[in-house]
Amino acid sequence: MPPQLKESIRKALLTWYSRHQRDLPWRATHDPYHILISEIMLQQTQVERVRQYYQKFLKKFPTLRKLAQAPLDEVLKAWEGLGYYARARHLHRAAQIVLRDYGGEIPQSREELLKLPGIGRYTAGAIVSIAFGQDEPVVDANVRRVLSRLFAIRQAQTHRELEELARKLLPPGQAGLFNQALMDLGATICVARRPKCLICPLAKLCEAQRLGIQSELPVRPHARAKPHYDVAVGIIWKGDKILITKRPDEGLLGGLWEFPGGKRQLNESLEDCVRREIFEEVNVRVRDLRHFMTVRHGYSHFTVTLYVFWGYYAGGRPRCQECTAWAWVRPSDLPRYAFPSANQKIIAKLFDALDKSAVNSRSRARNAKE
């Protein structure tokens, strides 16, 4: 990850958080016992529901010792209505272990915390970063959504893979704040349906927003039965003409014309993919690529997302290497060629853009005359 991008994300998120953080009772403390209670309660439970229980629970069991020494029935009674009662039993047991094995002090190491019942990687990360100021990441559903969109991650990621990505973003010494900021952004702005990109502090840095694929992310491991491919193609201009290529006669969409490009390789940027594919396909180098549109398309056995870039010819004598023909054509000639339907969507938007730009240049010319 480029250091400048990392810095920009940190700065934008922390500045936003300093003004917009949610007012939650467990945010006002660094007491590890209080953080432990809030994080266990927050597992699979809405914040508003936890609000109703958190302070009442702490009033009844103000210290870890009191909790450990209380009968389980009392703990369950205080938990009544909050659901997932295994959490209350585990919490009670964990308090007894901490009292017996750690002298009543909640361990400061993530590894030690993970040995306690009911504490997983998320809860351990939250406790050590928020209560003990350690540079440890947390990944919950909100953080997963924000990271997947921010970096436009199309492959399903394991918890640990996302944790490593989150770790790279952490500002040293401010992990607790940064983790909470990511969680708040996911809970209030980068929400599952209709993310509020217009007011998002990360909008300018967000790859999913740039590509218009927010609603498709995060990808869930079992959400898609068909394989999916990311394909990047170019509308490459030379003067007033555009480069098109013809597919081999055999196979899928055989003999049809298309905008040149191809499948993105793992860890390859979309721009690099356009440059590489066009060079491999037709021996043409391109420059000044910018994202033009994104098209989703389903075939019988797979789906594709076509990322379309606008760019310019930069050299190379066209020669078919992975196509059967190539041509430089004026946009007005495009309807004479047979294109697959995904490419038709590109042509429609291209005409639209050219119409708008013709209108703009006519009005500029009129303004200049006046």
Ligand code: SF4
């Ligand atoms: S710009 Fe939109 S998709 Fe990207 S992080 Fe912000 S809210 Fe989420």
